[in-house]
Amino acid sequence: MLIRLYENNTNMKDVEKAVNILRDGGLAIYPTDTVYALGCDALNVRAVEKICKLKNINPAKTNLSIICHDFGNISEYAKVSNPIFKLMKKNLPGAFTFILNATNNLPKIYKNRKEVGIRVPDNNIIRTIVRELGNPILTTSIHDDDEIIEYSTDPELIYEKYRDVVDVVIDGGYGGVEPSTIVDCTGDEIEIVRQGKGIITE
Numbered sequence: 001m002l003i004r005l006y007e008n009n010t011n012m013k014d015v016e017k018a019v020n021i022l023r024d025g026g027l028a029i030y031p032t033d034t035v036y037a038l039g040c041d042a043l044n045v046r047a048v049e050k051i052c053k054l055k056n057i058n059p060a061k062t063n064l065s066i067i068c069h070d071f072g073n074i075s076e077y078a079k080v081s082n083p084i085f086k087l088m089k090k091n092l093p094g095a096f097t098f099i100l101n102a103t104n105n106l107p108k109i110y111k112n113r114k115e116v117g118i119r120v121p122d123n124n125i126i127r128t129i130v131r132e133l134g135n136p137i138l139t140t141s142i143h144d145d146d147e148i149i150e151y152s153t154d155p156e157l158i159y160e161k162y163r164d165v166v167d168v169v170i171d172g173g174y175g176g177v178e179p180s181t182i183v184d185c186t187g188d189e190i191e192i193v194r195q196g197k198g199i200i201t202e
Contacts, residue, residue: 002159004171007124012132019132021167027051028137029162030129031172032067033122034095034180034197035141036158038166042066042138045107052109054165055140059109065097065117066106066136069127076105077136078118084185087202093122095198099184115186125172141179153177 001021003014022028025047027040038055040047052059068074071089078100080088088098102116110116119139121127130137142162143152152158155171162169181198184191192200 001168002155002163002171003168005125007172010125010128015128015132018129018168018170022047022129022133022137026167027054027165028168028170029142029158029166030126030170031123031155031175032119032126032139032180033093034176034178035143036152036155036175037126037139038142038162039067039137039139041133042136043107044135045109048107048109048138051138051140057140060112063099063113063115063117064110065119065139067119067121067126067130067139068136069131070120073130073136074118074120077103078116079103084190087183087185087190087200088118088120090201091198092120093127094120095122095178095180095196096200097180097182099182099186099193101186117182119180123172125170129170 003018005014018028022041025044027050029036029038040051074080097117097119099115099117102110102114153175159169178197181196182193184193
């Protein structure tokens with residue numbers, strides 16, 4: 001299924017279609033404030049396992065990332081100290097993935113690393129979907145980091161390529177080509193693991 005949504009005028013009936021697919025364990029491709037991404041209901045273990053298989057991800061060796069709707073959402077799934085909360089408050093919503101220590105509210109599949117990447121994209125489409133779903137969305141880019149090609153940015157080409165792999169592609173206009181900036185907040189000092197689109201404000 002292909003659903004067209006607009007960031008400034010989100011049709012809630014179409015949002016609900018996407019939410020129902022995710023709620024039923026379906027896989028979705030959607031826009032963010034960086035690149036188009038692949039995701040599912042982060043609390044649906046079977047759906048998470050499908051994405052790990054599709055992307056050839058070993059959850060024991062890979063940091064898994066989730067999209068949260070807001071800061072209240074984040075504290076359910078990650079441990080956030082006051083200094084890190086202030087840092088995130090200055091920079092989110094935005095093009096960042098913050099690596100934090102996970103809480104016990106995530107399924108066991110996440111806990112092999114005891115860490116979780118947190119995203120709150122500056123994109124109203126995906127944040128609205130997450131809010132209506134009521135759960136975070138496991139998220140991963142649809143391309144390799146060193147392989148930004150046309151099908152990664154054009155939603156119609158994305159749909160042609162992935163229509164038999166995912167349950168819904170959400171067309172939110174052309175996507176970007178620069179990934180999020182990854183900020184590791186699990187140590188004594190923050191560390192920029194990957195400099196991407198986001199420029200951190202401390």
